[in-house]
Amino acid sequence: MTRRSSGGLKKTLVLHRFSIGPRRLIGFVGVALLAMGLLLFSNLQNLIGAEAPKGPPPPPKAVFEDGSPWRAVDLEEALKRASETVPLVKEVVKETPVERKRRLGDAFPKLTDLTIDYMVLKSPMIEAEENHYGYVRFMHKKHAVVVGDCTVCHHYRPKDPAAKETTRCSACHQKAFQAGMPERPGLKAAYHLQCVGCHMERDKGPVGCTECHAKNVPDHSTLVKLPPHPEPMDVTKECLRCHAKAGEDMLASTHWLLRGPSPYTEGHEKDVSLGKAAKTVNNFCIALPSNWPRCTSCHAGYGWKDANFDFTDRTRIDCLVCHDATGTYAKIPTGAGMPYKELDLRKIAQNVGRPTRKNCGDCHFSGGGGDAVKHGDMNSILYYPSRNCDVHMGGMDFQCVDCHKTRNHKISGRSTSVPVVEGSHSCETCHTAQPHGDASNVLNHHLNRHTEHVACVTCHSPIYAKCKATKVFWDWSKAGDKKRKPKKDKYGMPDYSWQKGEFIWKESAKPEYYWYNGKVRRYVLGDRFEPNGPVKLTEPVGDIQDPQAKIYAFKVMRGRQPADAQRNVIAVPHLFGEGGYWKTLDWKKSIENGMKAAGLAYSGTFKWVDTVMYWGLNHEITPKNRALSCVQCHESLRQEPYCGRCHQNTASIDFKALAYRGIDFQQLYYAGRDTLELLNVTDYIGFQSLGYKGDPIVYGGRFKQLPLGQGPSLPKNP
Incomplete structure (x- = not known):
């Protein structure tokens, strides 16, 4: 120069x-x-563990994994059938039930004649008159099994000899006050008289409007009065103008308080303030205190940035996070629950509706800081899953609230991972304790006996994370190495983050099986642990001698995290924000800050301890043809005489085919799933680890032996 x-x-x-x-x-x-x-600025953002907001993410695309348009095939077929208008049956055969049985003899309708399992009760004739409620999902086959007599509902047959013996409801019942047929109730009245009447008579089943129907949300485009570009709290004020009671209900809900009653946590049955906001801990991002802006990004409220958040302020409630029907609403990941400023909040408020999988999934599918991290059975694939991934969501388009019924903003459901319970729901709520159809069928008979000891998910969810890999190990002690480059595993997932440590992921994983009676032992912040062995942050309660316990499937999350070295209590680190580990890389200082925020004493020294959490698996339910087969658990059925140990051979039953009917791990492997190690696995649930001597068919059950007693011993590797 x-x-x-x-x-x-x-x-x-x-x-x-x-x-x-x-x-x-x-x-x-x-x-x-x-x-x-x-x-x-970019480096600073990376240092504190978050990138600068880049605007709201786009809504998930309604496509299958291969990119083809998404369809809920079972629901689509049911809706098509429900939309059909059939000719009116004007004359029916007038006869008593006894006369009908005598006339039909052996031709009387049987369960084996039934061809439609799943229906929806919906009709254009009803909707033409009023449309305040959505359709009813109707388990046709299940009702036929429970009632045991098809003619209880199909109480008359058409007089036309060419007509079927049992015809659909809408063939006889159509418009109310049908001309010339004043004695016949209309279709809507017929449904309610038959369904509600039977439920009341049997004292079983729902009888309230919203117990069967979802209430349709009215068009809010003209109801909502907001200026352009309103503030989030202004939107809430506008909602409260009509929904003041809902606001009061929300203030008492778990999704607002993040704490509440814990009747199924052993030793804390009468505690009413346990939860994420108070004393619970996990082996993912560990604990809430001191990390509020990051952890509360999924709170159903605005601005919970420190310990001084006002839980009595109704204007802080975030209505849109649950009720947005545009699919565009999103919160800033590090914004203490605040939404992206780029969003058109007025448009979203004018287009609200019943919560969908998108509303629930935006938080619950991404717990632990990322997609599929926490839950082994919930991830972003469930926005639009295939039927094989989840038969309810993929086949029938179930929304979360179809199962997790809500009353006064209290949502039913229980989890081993969190203590709060606002109402229970289980498979048996819909499928009953005898879910396997006609008990005269030899296989159904045995499967129904299994339900006394085996939970539904144990057979019907034989692998978890079947559609997307989940995190199964997290080692915080390895964090802090900025020079280490993350490597992608065979699922394309990173094995390391300098902020969080080392990870192991697993897809199509075999669950671990334990006895579970519905209660959980739970580590609570401040509890002292025994220094020998891993600390069990959650653990299912139950054993083989407990008649209330069943064999359940679990994702077991293993980790390594900091603890007070002298007091033997799990430590709460301050990770996010000023003075946090992601900014200072100083564990000692971050633990001091975190323990202070949590109100816990700290000795000043820490150590690394191994921890374990048991996460129940209740989603990703497979179709029945992909449930575990008999031979995958019962080694004694893998060879002749198959079921002949107890059953006499008969030409009408192929016992080998029955024993082998179920999930084919080889087929899944060829389809790209990581199931190679599961091929030819026997004793799938591990009978001896559950307290049995071995295969119960050979050695007897937990409370009684089979009538024929102990059979011959089996070779080790047949």
């Missing part, structure tokens, strides 16, 4: 062949300083 001057000419810098004047030099310096500032 040389300097030259010429009389009164301005001085210039010559760099190689380019000349730059002073003004241009100032401009270049300004740009350089701006670039340096942006670089520093």
Whole structure:
């Protein structure tokens, strides 16, 4: 570089062949300083464990994994059938039930004649008159099994000899006050008289409107009065203008308080303030205190950024996070529950509806800081899953609230991972304790006996994370190495983060099986643990001698996290924000800050301890043809005489086919799932680890032996 001057000419810098004047030099310096500032800001964002918000993410696409358009095939077929209008049956055969049975003899309708398992009760005739409630999901086959007599519902047959013996309800019952048939109730009345009447008579089943139907949400486009670009709290105020009672209900709900009653946590049955906001801990992001802005990004409220959040302020309730029907609403991941500023909140408020999988999944599918991290059976695939991934959501388009019924903003459901319970729901709620159809069928008979000892998910969810890999191990002690480059595993998932440590992921994983009676032993912050062995943060209660316990399937999450070295209590680290580990990389200081925020004493020294959490698996239910087969658990059925140990051979039953009917892990492997190690696995649930001597078919059950007693011993590897 040389300097030259010429009389009164301005001085210039010559760099190689380019000349730059002073003004241009100032401009270049300004740009350089701006670039340096942006670089520093970017590094700062990385240091505190989050990137600067880039705007709300796009809604998930309604496509299958292969990119083809998504369809809920079972629901689609049921809706198509429900929309059909059939000719009115004007005359029916007038006869008593006894006369009908005598007339039909052996031709009397049987369960084996039934061809439609799943229906929806919906009709254009009803909707033409009023449409305040949604359709009813109707388990046709299940009702036929429970009632045991098809003619209880199909109480008359058409007089036309060519008609079927049992015809659909809408063939006889159509419009109310049908001309010439004043004695016949309309279709809507017929449904309610038959269904509600039977439920009341048997004292079983739902009888309230919203117990069967979802209430349709009215069009809010003209009801909501908001200016352009309102603040989030202004939206809530507008909601409260009509829904004041809902606001009061929300203030007492778990999704608002993140704590509540824990009747199924052993030793804390009468506690009414246990939860994420108070004393619970996990081996993912560990605990809430001191990490509020990051952890509360999924809170159903606005601005919970520290311990001083006002839980009595109704204007802080976030109505849109649960009721947005546009699919566009999103919260800033590090914003203490605040939404992205780019969102059109007025438009969203004018388009609200019943909560969908998108509303629930935006938080619950991404617990633990990312997609599929926490839950082994919930991930973003469930926005639009295949039927094989989840038969309820993929086949019938179930929304979360179809099972997790809500009353006064209290949501039913229980989890081993969190203590709060606002109402229970289980498979038996819909499928009953005898879910396997006609008990005269030999296989159904045995499967129904299994339900006394084996939970539904144990057979009907034989693998978890079947559609997307989940995290199964997290080692916080390895965090802090910025030079270590993360590697992708065979699922494309990273094995390391300098902020969080080392990970192991698993897809199509075999669950671990334990006895579970519905109660949980739970580590509560401040409890002292025994220093020998891993600390069990949650553990199912039950054993083989407990008649209330069943064999359940679990994802077992294993981790390594900090603890007070002298007091033997799990530590609460301050991770996010000023003074947090992601900014200082100082574990000692971050634990001091976190323990102070949690109100816990700290000795000043820490150690690393192994921890375990048991996560119940209740989603990703497979179709029945992909449940565990008999031979995958019962080794004694893998060879002749198969079921002949107890059953006499008969030409009408192929016992080998029955024993082998179920999930084919080889087929799943060829389809791209990680099931190679599960091929030819026997004793799938591990009978001896559950307290049995071995296969119960050979050695007897937990409370009684089979009538034929102990059979011959089996070779080790047949």
